[in-house]
Amino acid sequence: MDRLTYSTLRVRRQGSVLFARIHRPEAGNAINATLVHELDDVLTRAARAQHTTVVVLEGLPEVFCFGADFGVISDAVRTGRDTSFDPEPMFELFRRMAYADVLTVAHVRGKTNAGGVGLVAACDVVIADESATFSLSELLFGLIPAVVLPYLIRRTGFQRAHYLAATTQTIDARHAHEWGLVDALGTPSEALLKRHLQRLGRLSKKGVARYKAYLRELSPLTEHTKDVALATNRRVFGDPDNVRAIRRYTEEGVFPWETATRDATAAPPSQPSPPPQPSPSETTVEPQHQRPAAPPRPPALSPRALGSPHFRAAHGVDYAYAAGAMYKGIASVDLVIALGNAGMLGFFGTGGLPLDEIDDAITRIRKELDPGRAFGMNLLNSPDDPDLEDRTVELYLRHGVRSVEASAYLRPTLPLVRYRLAGLRTDAEGRLRQDHHIVAKVSRTEVAEHFLRPAPEPLVRRLLDDGLITPEQAGLGARLPLAQDLCVEADSAGHTDGGNAYVLMPAMRALRDRVTREQGYSEENGVRVGAAGGIGTPEAALAALTLGADFLVTGSINQCTVEAGTSDEVKDLLQGLGVHDTEYAPAGDMFEVGARVQAVRKSTFFPARAQKLYELYLRHDSLDDLDARTRATLENKYFKRSLDEVWEETRAHLARRSPARLAEVERSPKQKMAHVFRWYFVHSTRLALRGAEPRVDHQIHCGPALGAFNTWVRGTELEPWRGRRVDVIAERLLRATAALLSERMAAYGALAAGGTPSSSDTTTAE
Numbered sequence: 001m002d003r004l005t006y007s008t009l010r011v012r013r014q015g016s017v018l019f020a021r022i023h024r025p026e027a028g029n030a031i032n033a034t035l036v037h038e039l040d041d042v043l044t045r046a047a048r049a050q051h052t053t054v055v056v057l058e059g060l061p062e063v064f065c066f067g068a069d070f071g072v073i074s075d076a077v078r079t080g081r082d083t084s085f086d087p088e089p090m091f092e093l094f095r096r097m098a099y100a101d102v103l104t105v106a107h108v109r110g111k112t113n114a115g116g117v118g119l120v121a122a123c124d125v126v127i128a129d130e131s132a133t134f135s136l137s138e139l140l141f142g143l144i145p146a147v148v149l150p151y152l153i154r155r156t157g158f159q160r161a162h163y164l165a166a167t168t169q170t171i172d173a174r175h176a177h178e179w180g181l182v183d184a185l186g187t188p189s190e191a192l193l194k195r196h197l198q199r200l201g202r203l204s205k206k207g208v209a210r211y212k213a214y215l216r217e218l219s220p221l222t223e224h225t226k227d228v229a230l231a232t233n234r235r236v237f238g239d240p241d242n243v244r245a246i247r248r249y250t251e252e253g254v255f256p257w258e259t260a261t262r263d264a265t266a267a268p269p270s271q272p273s274p275p276p277q278p279s280p281s282e283t284t285v286e287p288q289h290q291r292p293a294a295p296p297r298p299p300a301l302s303p304r305a306l307g308s309p310h311f312r313a314a315h316g317v318d319y320a321y322a323a324g325a326m327y328k329g330i331a332s333v334d335l336v337i338a339l340g341n342a343g344m345l346g347f348f349g350t351g352g353l354p355l356d357e358i359d360d361a362i363t364r365i366r367k368e369l370d371p372g373r374a375f376g377m378n379l380l381n382s383p384d385d386p387d388l389e390d391r392t393v394e395l396y397l398r399h400g401v402r403s404v405e406a407s408a409y410l411r412p413t414l415p416l417v418r419y420r421l422a423g424l425r426t427d428a429e430g431r432l433r434q435d436h437h438i439v440a441k442v443s444r445t446e447v448a449e450h451f452l453r454p455a456p457e458p459l460v461r462r463l464l465d466d467g468l469i470t471p472e473q474a475g476l477g478a479r480l481p482l483a484q485d486l487c488v489e490a491d492s493a494g495h496t497d498g499g500n501a502y503v504l505m506p507a508m509r510a511l512r513d514r515v516t517r518e519q520g521y522s523e524e525n526g527v528r529v530g531a532a533g534g535i536g537t538p539e540a541a542l543a544a545l546t547l548g549a550d551f552l553v554t555g556s557i558n559q560c561t562v563e564a565g566t567s568d569e570v571k572d573l574l575q576g577l578g579v580h581d582t583e584y585a586p587a588g589d590m591f592e593v594g595a596r597v598q599a600v601r602k603s604t605f606f607p608a609r610a611q612k613l614y615e616l617y618l619r620h621d622s623l624d625d626l627d628a629r630t631r632a633t634l635e636n637k638y639f640k641r642s643l644d645e646v647w648e649e650t651r652a653h654l655a656r657r658s659p660a661r662l663a664e665v666e667r668s669p670k671q672k673m674a675h676v677f678r679w680y681f682v683h684s685t686r687l688a689l690r691g692a693e694p695r696v697d698h699q700i701h702c703g704p705a706l707g708a709f710n711t712w713v714r715g716t717e718l719e720p721w722r723g724r725r726v727d728v729i730a731e732r733l734l735r736a737t738a739a740l741l742s743e744r745m746a747a748y749g750a751l752a753a754g755g756t757p758s759s760s761d762t763t764t765a766e
């Protein structure tokens with residue numbers, strides 16, 4: 001149990017006590033289905049565990065829990081999905097907190113609202129510090145805290161619970177203590193908690209279990225209460241007026257009784273704080289239709305609202321955010337799982353891995369990812385080894401992989417088209433279903449156009465003839481773009497054309513619009529244009545969104561995280577990188593054609609040595625042409641072995657992989673030289689992945705986005721890479737981007753209204 005990982009909780013054990021911290025900072029620690037499921041899982045395991053007697057539920061310092069996640073409901077409305085959410089798991093969770101065979105302790109700091117109050121009220125013991133506040137905001141939206149009230153009434157009595165629900169009043173920790181919602185109050189609450197745990201920790205499992213069983217009998221929660229609570233909850237959440245009110249609030253920051261958006265005072269990411277009201281000891285209660293006086297503030301956008309809802313729906317994610325593949329499993333299984341569980345898309349880095357390792361990776365991802373969560377795989381064009389691409393697609397079809405990131409394609413290939421078309425079908429109601437989604441990485445418009453158009457007819461015919469797709473799939477494919485997501489890659493890590501996002505994005509979007517008109521694609525079946533390259537700060541992410549990006553893709557910043565599958569030595573170096581510490585160098589896999597990658601230049605000679613090798617290749621026709629000094633430099637400094645030894649190793653490899661290719665290479669001294677030089681690229685990658693000496697030869701693909709990120713997080717807990725979890729940095733980035741966007745909108749709104757725009761100088765990563 002000690003090492004359980006959850007996406008919405010941070011769980012740790014200390015002796016017989018299990019601490020579960022709600023961790024959804026991007027959503028005000030709001031309750032979603034995953035949180036309910038995960039918390040329930042923690043309690044179930046704790047109740048069963050032999051030595052666990054106490055579960056402490058905590059939140060963030062500023063917010064314990066803000067109630068149901070309105071963002072999810074609003075997203076569901078926008079994307080036409082079912083908005084009704086099943087209240088039963090939440091009811092059962094509260095019941096488990098109150099009655100399971102462990103003692104539950106709520107440690108409350110900051111705000112608690114709506115369902116969060118239910119979590120607190122259901123606990124056996126509630127400890128709070130003076131920053132804690134409590135409110136039930138449901139009635140503001142026509143909702144009823146139906147699942148919360150049975151537990152709240154047990155603590156405060158009927159009238160006080162009724163008062164809180166009806167007035168939507170916020171009460172402070174002192175009042176909550178007086179009313180029985182909080183059992184012990186003190187600041188700092190950690191000391192208070194510690195004292196309580198010292199006592200509770202001494203209790204035996206058997207004693208606790210018997211005691212809780214007795215409480216179940218003494219003060220049972222009847223099935224009637226449950227039925228009424230669930231029916232009421234379903235009725236209010238199923239009411240279209242309420243759903244509309246929630247959506248209007250989340251998207252425009254407007255309360256139901258308001259008509260304009262300009263004076264919205266508060267729009268937190270989940271449920272709203274009820275408007276400020278007098279303390280309960282005062283007698284006047286402001287009428288709800290009156291807007292409380294407060295400085296005008298823009299509605300704070302939810303990070304989930306960024307980008308395209310169609311992207312989120314197609315890939316089954318909560319955020320229009322993806323982490324691009326990084327070869328040889330640098331975009332690792334752990335990285336993909338962490339992002340998937342956080343509602344984002346991670347593409348596993350298949351480049352350079354044998355098929356059985358890719359197979360294992362998918363199996364592990366499938367096993368360890370939470371049910372219903374998304375993941376993707378890289379699909380690389382491999383013109384030198386078409387069979388590999390073929391077998392990779394076979395594997396993806398077998399595993400039911402739903403999203404692939406298609407890289408290095410100049411034009412569509414048979415396996416790629418097969419993957420796309422094999423995922424098309426019509427369901428029982430005659431609606432089109434697309435089970436396979438291609439995110440096509442492109443940096444040139446002529447390549448993009450191939451993906452924007454339907455799959456080429458000759459390839460479709462071949463697939464039909466070979467019986468690899470059905471006539472229905474061929475017909476459906478003719479009406480749809482080959483890829484529904486175009487990821488426009490500007491100056492970035494790894495292979496790149498060094499493009500400029502300001503130039504590429506408008507050009508690609510114009511192309512997309514033209515092809516969409518020509519093909520007559522509907523909005524739902526149209527192509528989304530995403531942005532990759534250079535995204536490492538909120539400013540960059542916002543710039544990409546302003547350029548029209550429907551989704552964001554990062555790369556470099558993810559290589560310097562706990563989950564990345566590279567060496568600690570590389571991460572140590574990466575965390576200190578600045579924006580000028582990368583440069584372009586020849587690419588090993590496309591050495592002869594002069595393709596280039598962007599790589600780290602700080603503390604490594606790789607870019608300079610790779611460049612030197614490429615120049616030698618251009619100047620000479622054979623290894624025999626190299627003068628003695630050059631040869632000695634290569635052997636002593638670059639290769640640390642003789643060129644003959646390098647050739648022997650290369651020859652043995654080619655003999656295993658492709659004897660025909662070996663025969664060809666042996667006939668051409670220039671090709672032989674290229675292969676010997678290419679050995680250096682393979683070798684320098686291996687050194688980096690293993691963190692091995694000599695470090696000056698480490699080949700580390702990276703773009704300047706990481707330097708920008710490093711600057712942004714300086715002085716925060718994200719500065720050392722060991723503090724960087726791939727999902728946390730993504731959430732932090734998106735949250736700051738949403739905040740920045742709100743701020744910019746407010747500044748321009750003020751300008752439009754004839755005022756002076758207020759703008760902050762920098763965004764913070766905290």
Ligand SMILES: Cc1cc2nc3c(=O)[nH]c(=O)nc-3n(C[C@H](O)[C@H](O)[C@H](O)COP(=O)(O)O)c2cc1C
Binds near residue numbers: 533
């Ligand atoms: C170490 C590293 C390895 C990469 N390997 C691949 C790869 O195998 N396939 C691929 O499509 N993109 C690869 N990329 C590119 C990323 O997926 C992503 O598109 C790019 O890094 C985004 O730009 P940024 O680095 O400026 O954030 C790699 C990037 C890095 C940093």
